Amino acid sequence: MSYEVPLAPGEQPDNLDGEATSAHGWPLWEVFVRAKRGLSHTHVGSLHAPDAETAVQNARDGYTRRAEGVSVWVVRSVHIHASDDASSMFEPFEDKPYRHPTFYEIPDEVGQL
Amino acid sequence: MHNDTGQQAFDAIIEADEKVEPRDWMPDGYRSTLIRQIAQHAHSEVIGMQPEANWITRAPTLLRKSILTAKVQDEAGHGLYLYSAAETLGISRDELQELLHSGRQKYSSIFNYPTLSWADMGAIGWLVDGAAIMNQIMLQRTSYGPYARAMVKICKEESFHARQGYSIMMTLAQGTEEQKALAQDALDRWWWPSLMMFGPHDAESPHTEQSMAWKIKRVTNDELRQMYIDQTVPQAHYLGLTIPDDDLVFDEETGHWNIGPIDWDEFWATVKGNGRVSRERIAHKVKAWDEGAWVREAATAYAAKQRSRSESEKEAS
Ligand SMILES: [Fe+2]
Numbered sequence: 408m409s410y411e412v413p414l415a416p417g418e419q420p421d422n423l424d425g426e427a428t429s430a431h432g433w434p435l436w437e438v439f440v441r442a443k444r445g446l447s448h449t450h451v452g453s454l455h456a457p458d459a460e461t462a463v464q465n466a467r468d469g470y471t472r473r474a475e476g477v478s479v480w481v482v483r484s485v486h487i488h489a490s491d492d493a494s495s496m497f498e499p500f501e502d503k504p505y506r507h508p509t510f511y512e513i514p515d516e517v518g519q520l
Numbered sequence: 521m522h523n524d525t526g527q528q529a530f531d532a533i534i535e536a537d538e539k540v541e542p543r544d545w546m547p548d549g550y551r552s553t554l555i556r557q558i559a560q561h562a563h564s565e566v567i568g569m570q571p572e573a574n575w576i577t578r579a580p581t582l583l584r585k586s587i588l589t590a591k592v593q594d595e596a597g598h599g600l601y602l603y604s605a606a607e608t609l610g611i612s613r614d615e616l617q618e619l620l621h622s623g624r625q626k627y628s629s630i631f632n633y634p635t636l637s638w639a640d641m642g643a644i645g646w647l648v649d650g651a652a653i654m655n656q657i658m659l660q661r662t663s664y665g666p667y668a669r670a671m672v673k674i675c676k677e678e679s680f681h682a683r684q685g686y687s688i689m690m691t692l693a694q695g696t697e698e699q700k701a702l703a704q705d706a707l708d709r710w711w712w713p714s715l716m717m718f719g720p721h722d723a724e725s726p727h728t729e730q731s732m733a734w735k736i737k738r739v740t741n742d743e744l745r746q747m748y749i750d751q752t753v754p755q756a757h758y759l760g761l762t763i764p765d766d767d768l769v770f771d772e773e774t775g776h777w778n779i780g781p782i783d784w785d786e787f788w789a790t791v792k793g794n795g796r797v798s799r800e801r802i803a804h805k806v807k808a809w810d811e812g813a814w815v816r817e818a819a820t821a822y823a824a825k826q827r828s829r830s831e832s833e834k835e836a837s
């Protein structure tokens with residue numbers, strides 16, 4: 408399922424792939440910022456823009472006016488597909504304790520392991 | 521819409537002090553309360569640019585002009601973060617803007633007071649942003665994830681706003697008699713409206729209880745207002761200015777500053793009396809939107825041209 412934003416009353420989906428756009432036809436973009444080299448890009452918010460180039464420029468002005476980042480990604484919101492977080496998808500963590508190091512009891516004499 | 525498993529999961533998240541995220545099930549009332557609150561917050565950031573932008577061309581020095589421009593630009597950014605958070609609840613940016621332009625959604629009435637002198641730029645940063653910061657620090661712990669995250673980012677930027685305002689007040693308070701009088705006059709006009717920014721007394725605030733139960737709000741109006749008073753009164757004294765409240769007294773036992781009664785009638789009269797200012801604020805906002813139409817059209821046309829160019833290049837290769 409996509410990270411969808413429902414259409415407002417009277418709003419027309421644009422003809423590209425049926426996503427919600429603003430009245431002037433600008434799609435929604437999710438913004439990701441790399442705070443510094445060595446770190447992953449992190450989601451910071453969203454904005455509307457007519458194309459990727461403008462979205463990057465506006466993300467830079469909107470989300471990194473101080474030293475918040477060294478790199479920006481923008482992704483059309485409609486292209487993000489998300490898990491169903493309410494489902495049992497993440498439960499295996501609970502019933503497979505042997506995947507964790509703390510499951511194994513090792514005598515102190517063995518030392519660092 | 522009722523959903524027992526959804527309700528249980530939601531209650532568990534609130535109980536555990538975790539965050540509700542956009543795709544989680546949530547009660548309709550929680551969603552609509554948040555949409556209204558975040559939208560009003562966003563509108564306030566955007567409309568709040570006007571009383572200060574009003575003084576950019578008249579700032580006394582180039583540095584003050586640059587600082588004020590940067591602050592106003594930050595407020596536009598705050599509007600963006602908040603609209604972005606509101607959109608995760610399923611309302612579109614256009615709809616939110618339409619609700620503001622048509623007057624069906626409100627913004628903080630603090631922005632319906634006129635900015636009469638340069639000292640107002642000091643008083644707004646110190647007192648109005650100061651009050652907003654109190655509220656926003658609390659909202660960093662609000663239960664809706666995107667709203668809480670927007671608040672963290674906003675709070676980082678706000679402390680500059682309060683400090684630049686206090687710095688203007690310090691300059692004036694340490695200046696000539698005339699400058700000091702300007703500073704006192706600004707404090708006289710902005711003190712009570714700032715206290716009223718925290719909203720009605722808890723006893724007269726029917727929605728507070730539900731918002732506290734949902735952990736949208738974490739501290740009540742009166743508690744926040746008191747924290748603000750205790751923080752701000754000594755700052756006024758440091759400036760050598762007088763708080764316009766004859767009943768103001770420090771309670772040695774509680775360690776709090778007690779204020780005189782808030783004149784809510786005067787507040788409502790002022791809000792209504794300032795109908796002219798509020799019409800001007802909205803008219804100005806609509807005008808800015810209309811006058812920017814050519815920029816949006818040009819950007820859209822440019823994007824379409826780039827798209828068709830890259831498509832025809834693909835076909836050619
Ligand atoms: Fe702000």
Ligand SMILES: [Fe+2]
Pocket residue numbers: 595649652678681
């Ligand atoms: Fe601010």
